[in-house]
Amino acid sequence: MKFLLKKLAFFFLLMVGVSVTAFIFSNYALNHAHNTVHSQTFWNESLQYFRFILELFQGHFGVVRHDGSAVLETFLLKLPASLELIIPAILLAWVLGTFLAINAILRPGGHVDSMTQILGDAMNSIPVFWLGLILLMIFATGLELFPVSGRLDYIYEIKPVTGFMLIDTLLSSKSYSGEAFFNALNHLILPVMTLTIIPLSYVNLQLRNGMKEIHNSAYIRAARSRGMSRSRLIWRHSFPNAIKPVLDGMSLQFSVLITSTIIIEYLFSWPGIGHWFLLLIKQQDFLALRGVVILIAVIILIANIATDLLNYLTNPKLRRE
């Protein structure tokens, strides 16, 4: 509990910094765009800043210039679309990464292992946008297996209840709701596949190295010589210890994941936060960007707290602090 409180304190501290940065950014940007000189006194500007903070607490994050909608509202509308990409990608990356890493231990040097080793190094070096383009060329327009863009074919009228297309199609009362569900899944597969590859290669690499090291360490070998079953060894001993360094790197990976999501949403015309962010940047809508940046920071920090929590729960050493 004390741990959580400490993390929340950090969260608020950082959010203060983020809000100040966003405020300064938008002021500077507007001055630059209008070619005006910074003419306000520090006192005036601080007052403005506090008014801005007050508005934030009231839920007013600004207004989008090109269509007049409220920033917070549009952000929450589009967030599920991005989450629908990110969450499956993380889950898949972990599940597949774990499987592949364990396979690397059980059959070191087997063809699965060497293939994933080579691919893993390669995937780290491929720019995401190019990878997405290539996968599109091969699977969508090449083999004609998947659609090229969007979340759902436009012929289906699905009412947005949660914002998650997979859930909304099932909740829909229309006769074609099942058909729409599979259609949504079809649209989801290619972007999620592209998005999974980057964290997958990271998780796989780290987990494989970590588990190999641990698995060859003295105490594991001692346990093995005492006749402990392999599965118990892996799941109860090597794996939890190997996870720790991977989780440490997860917050950096999450940053990379956000960047990749922006790019993939652009590639696949996926109407999520990343796509919207690029649009706002292109339109130089600084006031809206001010609010969006703060909201994005909130999401990132929440994810960081979640990873730290996970780290804490799986790592008894931390718990004793």
Place this chain on the structure above:
Amino acid sequence: MSHYIDRFGELKLINPFREFWYRYENHPSALFGLLIFSMIILLFLLSPILAPYDVNHQFKDHIMVPPSWLSGGEINFLLGTDELGRDIFSRLLIGGATTISGAFLAVFMAAIVGISLAIFTTLTGSWLNRITIYIFDVLLTFPILIIALLIISIIGKSLHHSILAISIAMIPHFYKSLSNAISLEINKPYYIAAKLDGASGFTLLFSVLMPNILGAIIIHLSLSLSTAIIEIATLGFLGFGAQSLQPEWGAMIGNARSFIFQAPWSVWVPGIAIFISVLAIHLVSNGIKDSLSKDKY
């Protein structure tokens, strides 16, 4: 640093550079990466001579010619031409020089600012240190691309602006990693000993601190180089970096997207180039990291 006892029974230290190189030599993938990387650097230094055609010259009679080994290709245009008739091979070479030198520039600028800030704040006052760490922590919550995009939204889209934006976005990363390394070093016994001995600031800095953090600096530099290349290409692809007249690998792919059916090679070729360059740098930086680490290889 490793040491050995020579035949006279005296303690001898191995020259760190020789040791580093010895360990590096025995790392096969790193050597391979170094080979590729040096070939790439050579190609780009020589690119103005090697490129057969002017980068912006549009061959109006040779639009979207496939690479020479495919049917319809010509040996004059080794890697084919793009949608305006510009030779892809020349654009690849010059564009590579642009992308990679831009990445070098961005990384070195960020390194200089980040490292000097780190040294300055970590060694001097405590509250200054705390505040700077806090400021950079705030900036570190955002991925590099988001910060770069925000900067570009203010200063405008162009290749030079994208290099500047990425450079600024990388400063917090350099600062953080160097700050960690330095605070580790400060608590080392030899550092404290030197300080107690009365070593002047400069001696502390250059003779004691620098050699030990040099490893961290080099590792971070090489990793950042590959990140910078990808970020510059990404900005070019999204349309916020190099504009269509400048040959830059990411912008080439972005433009080629509209002609993906008619000229798929204009998507494949720059992408493979980015891939090879970044892979080479990754292998080299992994090699450096392994060679510098304290573990017995």
Place this chain on the structure above:
Amino acid sequence: MKRQPSHSMNQFNKQYSTHLKILTTALILLTLLISACNSENKSLKSQSLVYCSEGSPTTFNPQQATSSFTLDASARVLYNRLLEINPQTQNIEPSLAKSWEISTNGRHYVFHLRQDVKFHHTDYWTPQRNFNADDVIFTFNRQRLNTHPFHYVGLGKYPMFEANGLKELISNIIKIDAHTVEFILSRKSSKFLNFLAMEFASIQSAEYANSLMDKRSQFDHFPIGTGPFKFQQYVPDTFIRYHRNDEYFGIPAKFKTLVFAITANASNRLSKLITHECDLMSQPLPNQLNIIRKSKAISLLTQTGFNVAYWAFNTHKKPFDDIRVRTALSLAISRKNIIKIIYNDGAHIAHSPLPPTMYGATIPLPILSQNRPRSIKLLKQAHWDPEFVVDIWAMPVQRPYNPDAKRMAELIQDDLTKIHVKSRIISYEWGQFLNRLRLGEHQTVLLGWSADNNDPDDFLTPLLSCHGARTGTNRAFWCDPEFDSNLRKSINSEGMQKLLYLKNAQQIFKNQLPWLPIAHSKQFLAYQNNLTGVQLTLTGRVDLSHVSRLNNSLDVANTSKKSSNTKVNLK
């Protein structure tokens, strides 16, 4: 330390690897299953038609539209007109008007209207009565009378109605009874019936208008018509969805749902066609044609285009009021290059504003060919300022007459550099682009025009007449009294006389060069092999009301690739 794995560990190994193999095969099968499930003959997908269009409509009122994609999304989908022109025979046929009489002096037209036509029943409005004369009067008076309560609603302009001179032509419209209407014209006109078949004469509901007096702007955004489809939803830059009008008076459409998937990028449109996300695709790029022709699953519809792409000089701005400047700049451009690169040879060089297949297009006039030395000489004579930067305005969207204005502008820029003229390319979002052009902000602009029918006067009047300069469709703002008088005389004459006046007019154009005519492009439409009934109107408008899909797989297998050329019977 090498150890022999014990028996139990071996077993675990094997178990694990089999589990892994099962998992991977299961994942792959699942993925394939999902994609397969999606392409079967499922209920909604087989009853829907998806058309990949190239732009977002600015309104759903065809009266206020000039862009092809705005017209495509409204006129033939949602509405009908009093008359229609049969695309094959070019004859006028009854539609909402079942018969008509013309007075002997040619100035009185009486139309007898159908009594069984119902307006759309939607969730935002329900009609209480059938179509009648009030609707016809409303439709035309809205465009004709400045005092009409709906005249300034929406975009507030009626470019086609005015450019064709209908404001002056129609002096009065009288309701004789509930199903009879009389039009009184100010003079005899052989083209009046043709006008009534054009998109801007689409009939709208007076009853709906009356119900919206408090919120008139809704009229053009939630449209009501009599056509084969009714409006359901529109998300700008994304899609338009229509549902079949089951009470349609004509042949009902074969699809329950019609969707326009708005995709501005031609490469994305083709991708969507290939992955079966779209059934038809508008305006393939010239350099995509080879791929489409080679594909076994896609057919191509080709048609001679009634259009022109031009580079207009704003004659109201110096130095473009000097004919030497206009000629010099025109002589610097290699149109052959443009045709090759931009159109992939899918167009003809334009030697006149009129497309070559149009009545009255004259070829035996001196042809303008590229002549750089002469350009440079003329510029020197005109005291050209070498520091002057020519603004080339290029539109951001793909149009039937010009698939890539930006690239065309780059090629022109290249040609201008060779005669030492500096230039820069300017572009805005399409709606804003048209607005600024109307205000005359441009120096030069790359634009074009698609004809509505085989009428040269129709073509030249909005583009080059003084009247057009006032309404804004004449982008060069060029007003030459001699040209106008020849045009007027041609409108009022027939046969050889008419051809003579048209020839004079084109000669004057050649001498003055308010624009450089660049090309006349062909029209293309790409679609899935299993569709029939796909057609383009004479003027290149897409008509989806007769499309149907062959559901029988045997039919699909037997359908050989169609590459039909609709030959237009030109009189």
